[in-house]
Amino acid sequence: MSEPTDRFVIEIGSGTAAHIIDMDADQSETDSRFSFGLTGPGEMMCSRGNRSPRGRQVPFAEFADHHDIDKTGFKGDAPDEICSYCWSNTREAVEKDQQADAGDISEQIGTVGYRLRWKQKGRAREEWYDIVVKPETSMAELDRLVCRMSTLDDFHLRMYGLEDEYLDSSLNVLPDHQYEEAGDRTYTRASEMTMAEVAERARLREGDRLSLVYDLGTPSHYYCIVKEVYEPDRLDEVLDEDVITSTDTAAIVKEKRP
CATH class of the missing domain: 3.10.290 (Structural Genomics Hypothetical 15.5 Kd Protein In mrcA-pckA Intergenic Region; Chain A)
Known part of the structure; x- marks a missing residue:
């Protein structure tokens, strides 16, 4: 079984806080949850930032380990290194998926x-x-x-x-x-x-x-x-x-x- 964080990557751009990208998001949908300019694989989890063609993407687990972020499932407050809007929206998405899986658990x-x-x-x-x-x-x-x-x-x-x-x-x-x-x-x-x-x-x-x-x-x-x-x-x-x-x-x- 995969972890809740596996579908997300961290996109590191020029800003002070990195953004979260949902790699499982369907870009063919017209009713995207968030609106942004430049597109790419996956969907940014907030509308407060812009994606950069030079942005570097790393798995969440790798980013968390490098920055000593001891959080799983996006629980609690956002760490300083990650956009708080992305964090909040990602937490809500993960909780919604977990509620859907509650019967199986x-x-x-x-x-x-x-x-x-x-x-x-x-x-x-x-x-x-x-x-x-x-x-x-x-x-x-x-x-x-x-x-x-x-x-x-x-x-x-x-x-x-x-x-x-x-x-x-x-x-x-x-x-x-x-x-x-x-x-x-x-x-x-x-x-x-x-x-x-x-x-x-x-x-x-x-x-x-x-x-x-x-x-x-x-x-x-x-x-x-x-x-x-x-x-x-x-x-x-x-x-x-x-x-x-x-x-x-x-x-x-x-x-x-x-």
Whole structure:
């Protein structure tokens, strides 16, 4: 499955902010969403700029990596390097497509696996780890692999949540031993929640996030981006390939280390 950003490229011209081009736009349509002068492959996502015959186009993922833009699916405010009007219109287009796909996602949940790219805020470019999980993977298994890559210790609580929740986690998932030590039954034991249950709560699709906060007093923030959704057959193939380390139902399959 492709990522929401795959159909878009960044066109770098002479202006201070680059523009977004939808390469899947049908130029034969007469009711173009936006009006501009010079045309070319794809459609510019705003009417505030002009395309240049000397403009250079690069894939969004490449541009984001070069400028350390840590955003997926065009969520949040526009980064300084990209036109805010393009960003807003692109976000609306992606959200519309995702809503149309919502029915398919509901049918997938409980049968598909996920590639989760885990990073620490502030170190996203230097280090990340891809962890592939099955629907039945418990949060306890995931936690063991996250700790392998992040070297987190048990001196402070760590808690999992959805999106950018961190301290405001709606999952309130703690590792089992920390759950026992906390003595607070408003938390959830990691071994009692599976990825299928998390996916049901979050309606997980490519580009979505999960969060992890370490040390609730002086928190460090970790997060993952859903980089890929695997159908069952492909999921088994990925987990049967060479992996870095694994549990019964999950594995670290790729990494970037300093």
